[in-house]
Structure formats: structure tokens, C-alpha cells
Amino acid sequence: MLCSLLLLLLVCSTQATHFYGTVMTYYPKTPHTNGSIEVVLRYKLNFLSCDDSDSWTCFLGDCGTQSVELHKVEESSGEWCQREGVMTRQVPSNAPFYLELSGGNWINDVVNDISSWEALTLVELRNRSDTNEANRSPQTTILPALRVPSNCQRDFNLLAFDPDGDKVKCRYGNTSQSECNPCTPPSVLKLSPSCTLSFSPTDSSDEGPYVVQLVLEDIPQQNIILTHTNGSKELKTSNDPISKLPLQFVLRVDGMVPFCTEGLYLPKFLPPTPANRARLNTPVNQTIHIPISAEANTSKYVKK
Template sequence: VDFRYKESFRSNCHQEFYWGCNSGNCGYTRELQYGQIDSSPLGDTWCQAEGFMSKSVPSDKPFDLRVPQNCPTTYSLLAHDPDGDLVKCRYGQSYNSECYTCAQQAGFGLNEPIWKPTKHDTEAVCVAFKDFGPECFTSSVPSCNFGDYRPQYLSPTPPHGQIKKASVNHQFQFIVRAQASYAVIQNIMISGPLNITKSYQYDSQTQTGKAVVTWTPSENNLGESVPICFFAETQEGYQSELRCIVVTVGRRNSLPMNIETSIVCTKTTMSVFVLKSSAPGLNEHYMRLNDPRCSLTSNSTHLIASVSLNSCGTRYQENDTEIIFENEITTFDHFNQVISRKNQVEIPFSCSYPKIGKASASFSPHKANYVFSEAGFGSFTFLFEFYESSDFRSIIDPSEYPIEVELGEMLYMGISVDSPLDNITLFVQDCRATPHDDPNDPTYYDIITDGCVQDDTTIIFPSNQTDFRFGMAAFTFIGDYSQVYMTCTVIVCIAASPGTRCSQGCVNSTSTVHRFRRSLASESQEHFISQGPLYLSKKNNNQVSLNPNTLVIVMGFIAAVAIVASVVGVVIYKIKMSKVVRYERLSASEI
């Protein structure tokens, strides 16, 4: 068995590599390389040596992790098996010669099944992955909330544990963005393969740091699962959470030239249609998008994928003139398998939108209608609007967006579906509020979950089978987020069909109703729709400055250009991690 061994050190790059063998057949060093992988604004240089041999205990994190002494902190260490087997961890055992001292550090606990060592007390602990004495220090942070002094990740930063895909001799790239309201992010540290590169920029106006991480796999990386880890750090040394992703390396081949695809780009969605006759053997039941929860449908002639611009794993990148939203159709053998044993098909697709200056008079953050296409339902449209009052007669004019409301003020929202079919019903499965226009934002507050109301101020109003009307009191998140987006997961069903998600209604842990597998003939896929933003103000009418992010801006201006690429490679499997950041309602004296 071949292993790669890495040593990271902070000094001038030179050939420094140690590999010891106390007994037995330890193999031999087949390959040795070294070079610089990262640097800091202070001039420190991180170097990494990589060896190729038959036994190793790799260290893949060339940086010190700092834990503020007043903030209990959890580190989610990366555990990955290419075959999808369960991986557990435990402390090293001296009788197995797994470690030298095997002492458990004071203040650390290990949640073995999910690789999460947790610091429980308030003593400062220094952790260093290097073989010379680390400098230990104690410090506190004014606030333990990520996003205040400790950087918080922003979209499109990949979640911890995500599995991405790269191809030999083709550039692989991802973006890390982080923000801290009361500190300056001086760098985003990375650890990965030897020839990885990073460019970093800091925007003082938005207090956001952005790193573009780039790597081009070589032939030596073919078939490997390569970990890449990163975190953001402020000038004071405050750090974000540590995240790691896995990049599986395959070989890119071309699909047959006669495969026919077409894309429809709208203000809020993109749909791709694959002509079945040009791609024989493809089955929609064994195809999915970047988010494996999102699958395809088909009719007699085409395979169909229809998604919102901010859902189903859709990523975006930008250049000087446009923003490009990208997703990919991928085949798989079995839903729970990470690695496929067959030749896999990839069909990337994208929609490009021109950048237009933020000062343009035509800008409107109001979301247009969501148009989807799906087998058995044809083309149907979701409308998501805010209303003036509880009679739901007048929508808030799109020209008034973003909407400014006071804390505690009632908000009235309506979702409806428009379809040429007259026997359908609408079901709103989930609704949540987020400070960014991203349904996968790690900071969120649940309003409706599995059809059940979670917020105690939420009121469901009577409506017909193609409408859903509800209201709730306006609120703000801890961390002083001033803007809120509403994102909902919606489903369309054939009316009166038994066993559909629409017919089940509220399903929770105490419910006697059990969720069933989706009925392909009588139930649509889950679709994500959103509306906003809402800007929350104090009762003294202090104005909140408008600073919409680029994602919202681009949705206000549409002149879509569709780009479709076709390749063959390895399947992507995306692991979703999320956390809930709770909010508290303010008392009257605080408003």
C-alpha cells in the first residue's frame, strides 16, 4: 500500500524530511518533493515536504490553531474513506505503539463517532502540528459569536466535509469568503497538496476577506482523495472555524459529440434539457446535481433538471464583466455510494449574467417569478410575495424593495403556484430566515419545518389549494444582522393523490404520520424559492444603509447567456453540514 507523508514547517524552504522506522519492513521512499505552500502578511513562510512510501502518520495542517480561553470550541476534524465506509477515531494507545506519550490534553474531550474534540473548560490550550516547541499564550475575545471578532464564513465557501471533484491536468478552484464586524481579517490560511496556490483580497468597506484557492492535479494524483483545509485569521489572531474538504481526482474525457442539450436561463432559475436519443443509456433515477438531494425528471424525449440560482449546490464565480452560475448533472451507481465503479457522465451547465453597477437606476432586488419544468407537470411558476396586510389583496410594490420594517411588526407573505394543470395542490414543506440569500447559509432560523410551524408568532391564513398564506413578527438575529431573506422549500402534487408529501401535512418526531418515498407520477421535486431582503430598523427610524451583495444585484439585471459543457469523469458526492444560530426577541426597552 502506498502512502503519502507530509511535513510542514515554517522557515526557508529546503529539503527537510524525516521518516523513521523502528522495526519491520517499512518500505522505501519512492519520491520526495518540497516547496512553499502559504505565507502570511508578516513575512512568515510555510513550506511543505511530501514523500511517497509505504507507511506514514501524516500531518496535514501547517498552522497553529488558537482557542480563546473564554470560548469553548469544537473542531470538526476531517474523516474520509473513499469507499464510503464509516470512519471513527479515538485517542492513541501506547500498547499499540500509536504514539509516544499518548497523554490526553487537559481541557479536551473527544466525541469519537464524528471526529469532534471539544474544549470544555476555560484554560488556554496550545495545539501545534510540528515537532518543535510551540509558543503558548493565553487570550480572551470580547465575543465568542462568529461574525463579531471571530471570522464567519460567507457563501460560496464550501462546507466542512464537502467532497469536490477535479481532473488531471485541469485547474481546480474554489472560493473562501469570511467576514468579521469588529476585526480585520488579515489572511485565509490553507493546507493542501504541494502545488496549491492562493490569492487573497480584503475589502475594508464590507469587512470581508476573500481567497481564491487553485490547484492543478498531476498524473500522480489520479485516483487520490486529497484533503484541503483552511481557516480565516484576523490581525489580532482570532480565527474562524477550521474547515476541510476532500478533492477526488479523476480523468476528464469528452462525451460523444452528438449529445444534445439546451438551457433556459431566467432571472431566478436555470433549466437544462438533455435529448434522450443523443445520450442512450442515461437514466434520470441514477443522475443528480451537485447537491445529491436534487435529482432529475424526464419525459418521453428529454432528461430535465430545473433549479433556482441559489439551490441544489449551484455555485457562482465572477470575472470583470459577468457572474456565472454553475451546476452539474452527474451519474451514480447507488445513492449512498461516494465512489462509483463505472464510467461516470458529467454534464456541466451554467448561466451567465452581465455585471451592472450598483448605482444603476434600474436595479430592483425584488425576486421575479420562479419558472420550473418537470416531467408530469410541464412548466409551472411559483410566486413569492410580501403583502401590505392580512387581507392579502395588495402585494408590496417591487419598487419598494428592499423592505424596511420595525422589530415586532407583522409580515404577511404569500406563495402560489400557477400551472396549466387544474388538479394540482401546493405544499410548503420548509421556510427559514437567513441573513444572506442562500438556503444553505449556516446561520438560519426555522419558521416552518416538515410542514410544521416552529415560530410562535407565525399564523397560517386560510387559502385555496394552490396558495399558501402566512404571517409572522419581524425579528433580527443575534450578531446584529440587519437584513433577512425568506427561503422556502415547495412541492407540487396531483390533488387527492394518496401518499404524496402534500397529503401528509405536518410531519414531526411526535407525529403518527410517516414520510414515504416521493411518488414520481404524482409529486414534484422539492424546489427552493426566496424573497427579500428585509431591512430591520429601530423604532426611532434610524436609517439602515443598503449594501446588497453581488448575488442579489445580479438577479435584478437579466440578459442571460447559457453555456453548456460536457465531460466524463468521477461522481461528486456532497455532504451537507449545518448549524442553527438561535435568535432572541428584544424587549421593549431594547427596541
């Protein structure tokens, strides 16, 4: 059995003080004969220190029972810490349900005036007519913080892949839907539905950290029917989202640099680094080694 590993490579660095965002995806298991189903949810919570913590709670619907396993990933300079969680939920049916993360505070001095955090995941497990299986969420991930000089044009092509073959669209969160609180988008970024964030050169007055609060949605390529355990059905057209996931992080706009060419003041990835969004197959429960090499001006960093 092989798993697809989706690789996200972004030229960036980090700096932190408290909350740095979150991301979640989910994987349904084979339904039981009594109609119940097990779903595995993988999420990341990013803070200055792993002494800080929070947890996802049931927001709406029958979220069943849960068990959670946590892993800690510390950035080597001590600027941020990430908790990777694996939440397994046993739900009585394949009815959709919502999970919520809320609390405070984000990092200090956020330019777009966001302090408290809030994120929402819609878990849709009903059987799809095109695959005859439960819906699977898009696959995505992000580093806790990205950095860009204020005078450099940069595009961040975010990871967006759906195992069911659906279109994945990105949008900013909506305050009225409890997807963030508040959901003020960064004024220095433009977001495309295909999940590319574009930054254009800006004034020094715009420098500082921005909170980015995105929602990823999977949208079928054609009309499909979602079937509940009790036999009820719902039509989803090629304009209707099925599930939704939060993708939240920090963008820090730094001071100007003399040149924006990658490899000088901005890091540049070198071979044998895999391409951004590369998909690598690996057997389940086996370690995969990914060589990554980058340089900026006269410095070079290689990690395996």
C-alpha cells in the same frame, strides 16, 4: 477520470516556533503479476521554517524501496511553513508495514508537556473481500495550528472520510504503541470517536499552546477477509481497525474576547465558501479554483 477533493474549513489562525505536527494518507496502485504492489503515501510536515526537516522511516515490516518528491507551502505572514511530500514505495507483497516519524522538538512552552515528536502509520495493503481490491486509507488533513479564545465554546469537526466506505474513528495516540512520545491528551479538549474535538470555556490559567496527537482508524461496516499475496487470510470484524494514520497539530488557547459570536471577534465564513467537509470533484491533473471568503468585525479577507 475524476478525483474527489475533500475540503476542510476551520475558523482559526496560527502561531509557531518549531514543529507543528504531521498527517499522512496512502493510495495503493494496481498490484503487479509477481505480487508486488506500488503505494503512494502523501504526508505533510509542519515547522516554523522549511529549513527544518525530517523524514519518515521504515519501522516494522518490509517497506520496499522508495522515491520522495517534496513541495513547500509557506504561510504568508511567515509564522509556519509546510512540506508536502509524495512518497512512492514499491513493496514485494501486500503485507502490512509501518512507517515512523520521530525527532524533536515541538513548539516552546507546550502546556501538556510534550517536547519530542513521534508518529506512526500502519499501511495495510491486503486485498479486501468486500471490494476485491487493496485497502485504502481514510482521507484527512489539518492546518498546522488552530486557535480559540479561552472563553468561547468551539467544536472542530475534523475531516474523516474513507473511500472504501469504512467507519473512521479518531482516538488519542498510545505511548506504548509508539504513536507519540508521550501521548498526553490536552486537558481542554474532548474527543468524540466521530472525530469532533470540543473546547469549552476555561480559566485563563489554561491559556497557551497544546499538542494534539490523534490516530485515525478505518473500521469495516461488516466482517471482511483480508488476503495476503501468499494466500493467507485474516478476519476483520466491525470492531477491528484495518489501518491507522497520525493526525497531529497544535491548538493554541488565547485570551478572552468580549463576544464569541462568529463575525465579530471570531472569523465567519461567507458565501461562496464551500461547506466544511464538502466533496468537490475535479479531473486529474487539472487545477481547481475554490473561492473562500471570511470576515471578523470590520475586516474582510477573500482569496481565490
